Amino acid sequence: xxxxxxxxxxxxxxxxxxxxxxxxxxxxxxxxxxxxxxxxxxxxxxxxxxxxxxxxxxxxxxxxxxxxxxxxxxxxxxxxxxxxxxxxxxxxxxxxxxxxxxxxxxxxxxxxxxxxxxxxxxxxxxxxxxxxxxxxxxxxxxxxxxxxxxxxxxxxxxxxxxxxxxxxxxxxxxxxxxxxxxxxxxxxxxxxxxxxxxxxxxxxxxxxxxxxxxxxxxxxxxxxxxxxxxxxxxxxxxxxxxxxxxxxxxxxxxxxxxxxxxxxxxxxxxxxxxxxxxxxxxxxxxxxxxxxxxxxxxxxxxxxxx
Amino acid sequence: xxxxxxxxxxxxxxxxxxxxxxxxxxxxxxxxxxxxxxxxxxxxxxxxxxxxxxxxxxxxxxxxxxxxxxxxxxxxxxxxxxxxxxxxxxxxxxxxxxxxxxxxxxxxxxxxxxxxxxxxxxxxxxxxxxxxxxxxxxxxxxxxxxxxxxxxxxxxxxxxxxxxxxxxxxxxxxxxxxxxxxxxxxxxxxxxxxxxxxxxxxxxxxxxxxxxxxxxxxxxxxxxxxxxxxxxxxxxxxxxxxxxxxxxxxxxxxxxxxxxxxxxxxxxxxxxxxxxxxxx
Numbered sequence: 326x327x328x329x330x331x332x333x334x335x336x337x338x339x340x341x342x343x344x345x346x347x348x349x350x351x352x353x354x355x356x357x358x359x360x361x362x363x364x365x366x367x368x369x370x371x372x373x374x375x376x377x378x379x380x381x382x383x384x385x386x387x388x389x390x391x392x393x394x395x396x397x398x399x400x401x402x403x404x405x406x407x408x409x410x411x412x413x414x415x416x417x418x419x420x421x422x423x424x425x426x427x428x429x430x431x432x433x434x435x436x437x438x439x440x441x442x443x444x445x446x447x448x449x450x451x452x453x454x455x456x457x458x459x460x461x462x463x464x465x466x467x468x469x470x471x472x473x474x475x476x477x478x479x480x481x482x483x484x485x486x487x488x489x490x491x492x493x494x495x496x497x498x499x500x501x502x503x504x505x506x507x508x509x510x511x512x513x514x515x516x517x518x519x520x521x522x523x524x525x526x527x528x529x530x531x532x533x534x535x536x537x538x539x540x541x542x543x544x545x546x547x548x549x550x551x552x553x554x555x556x557x558x559x560x561x562x563x564x565x566x567x568x569x570x571x572x573x574x575x576x577x578x579x580x581x582x583x584x585x586x587x588x589x590x591x592x593x594x595x596x597x598x599x600x601x602x603x604x605x606x607x608x609x610x611x612x613x614x615x616x617x618x619x620x621x622x623x624x625x626x627x628x629x630x631x
Numbered sequence: 632x633x634x635x636x637x638x639x640x641x642x643x644x645x646x647x648x649x650x651x652x653x654x655x656x657x658x659x660x661x662x663x664x665x666x667x668x669x670x671x672x673x674x675x676x677x678x679x680x681x682x683x684x685x686x687x688x689x690x691x692x693x694x695x696x697x698x699x700x701x702x703x704x705x706x707x708x709x710x711x712x713x714x715x716x717x718x719x720x721x722x723x724x725x726x727x728x729x730x731x732x733x734x735x736x737x738x739x740x741x742x743x744x745x746x747x748x749x750x751x752x753x754x755x756x757x758x759x760x761x762x763x764x765x766x767x768x769x770x771x772x773x774x775x776x777x778x779x780x781x782x783x784x785x786x787x788x789x790x791x792x793x794x795x796x797x798x799x800x801x802x803x804x805x806x807x808x809x810x811x812x813x814x815x816x817x818x819x820x821x822x823x824x825x826x827x828x829x830x831x832x833x834x835x836x837x838x839x840x841x842x843x844x845x846x847x848x849x850x851x852x853x854x855x856x857x858x859x860x861x862x863x864x865x866x867x868x869x870x871x872x873x874x875x876x877x878x879x880x881x882x883x884x885x886x887x888x889x890x891x892x893x894x895x896x897x898x899x900x901x902x903x904x905x906x907x908x909x910x911x
Contacts, residue, residue: 476886585767
């Protein structure tokens with residue numbers, strides 16, 4: 326608990342940086358608008374203002390600074406605008422409404438969770454195969470490691486479009502991507518975990534005359550739990566990022582990714598920013614849930630992290 | 632029909648060969664260890680090629696490996712231009728700037744234990760967020776050329792490198808720091824001679840995680856606006872023209888660039904942290 330204060334300080338510093346940036350980022354737009362509203366602006370012509378930096382313009386027009394925080398279509402919205410937009414779209418709308426972020430969140434979350442479930446189960450099975458079969462270990466494992474260095478996430482939108490052109494739509498294409506992204510971290514982590522019992526422990530089981538399956542259930546599987554949870558946390562955030570990227574440039578109509586793009590294209594930056602923060606909160610919540618499960622499980626198994 | 636049978640045969644032969652090699656007497660030799668995954672990879676590509684022929688799969692859905700290879704050879708100059716635009720200008724610039732910024736912040740924050748305790752949890756939280764989503768915003772701010780891509784990449788790589796550097800700088804024991812104090816070493820000599828070298832394994836871990844992120848950021852950001860060159864641009868436009876072999880050619884280049892980048896960082900790591908147990 327002693328790190329609460331430092332964490333709050335760092336968050337406050339980030340917010341302060343944001344608040345300071347709002348003025349120079351928006352001042353040109355605000356100055357143009359102010360001129361249309363017949364306020365006094367120096368310099369007077371828009372072209373002359375283009376030559377002045379954001380900070381310089383703000384210093385010469387101090388009376389315009391408050392306006393930058395409530396501008397309708399800002400380059401960089403202020404924190405309270407984003408918070409207000411989020412409040413409106415989360416609590417101010419019916420959750421079935423197309424303007425509700427809860428609705429869009431579910432559109433993104435459902436394929437993420439489905440894909441994560443598929444990817445994780447397949448990953449665990451492959452890991453068991455790799456640990457028990459030397460052939461699979463030697464032929465598949467290097468590829469599993471190399472595949473982590475490939476920017477496959479960047480190709481997510483293409484996968485959606487290919488499957489879409491084959492008439493496959495809805496949950497499945499997005500789940501496929503999130504399954505793929507959670508698959509490899511789980512494989513790599515589980516292989517490490519299933520191999521983590523040391524020679525002494527394996528020897529002990531041999532002296533008990535334990536069979537291979539008994540060794541698996543009684544030693545290897547429990548020993549892999551901490552590794553599994555570490556991979557699950559990486560996998561779930563990768564899955565969510567994958568689903569969002571898949572929604573971004575594919576003309577999806579719903580979901581966090583679609584909201585970010587719609588806000589950008591129709592000149593409603595607040596919509597984009599609200600979606601961005603909602604996605605961040607969702608990611609944080611998912612990772613948080615897994616950390617909680619991890620802590621409870623490991624505690625009950627007597628393996629609580631130091 | 633013939634091709635299906637051939638595919639099955641190739642799969643069986645590849646698997647049989649690997650079983651023989653993996654359970655054979657020489658299976659621990661480095662050559663054999665490199666050979667087995669290579670055989671597996673070649674088998675998969677051959678089976679892919681044969682199945683595409685056997686079922687006459689429309690190249691709009693899945694092109695054969697041979698046509699992808701042909702595309703890479705024919706379109707060499709264009710792929711090279713895309714590579715330069717996206718990887719060198721976009722990803723590398725952003726990677727270097729993001730890494731330097733993270734490193735600088737880590738060194739500054741390191742002087743205060745209070746700040747360190749705040750930065751570690753906040754940073755690892757930020758590293759798990761979908762920062763790619765800021766790509767449209769950066770493209771709007773900085774225009775569609777490589778600067779906006781570099782900015783997205785810089786933000787994406789910032790947090791993993793920051794968290795790892797801060798964690799690494801904490802990774803010295805009280806005994807080691809006491810030893811430096813008995814030598815009369817001040818803050819800077821201790822930092823340069825003890826704490827930075829000790830932090831290197833962590834820093835390289837962050838740098839390695841960031842390589843993949845950098846490529847993802849640079850490619851994804853191009854989907855939102857780019858000049859008429861670049862890997863993301865080529866992928867989305869080739870897709871529009873149903874030239875899937877070109878899309879796959881870019882995927883191959885991205886995969887090679889990703890593994891190459893990662894491999895380069897690993898090589899440097901080996902040279903720098905030769906003393907660490909994991910490298911010996």
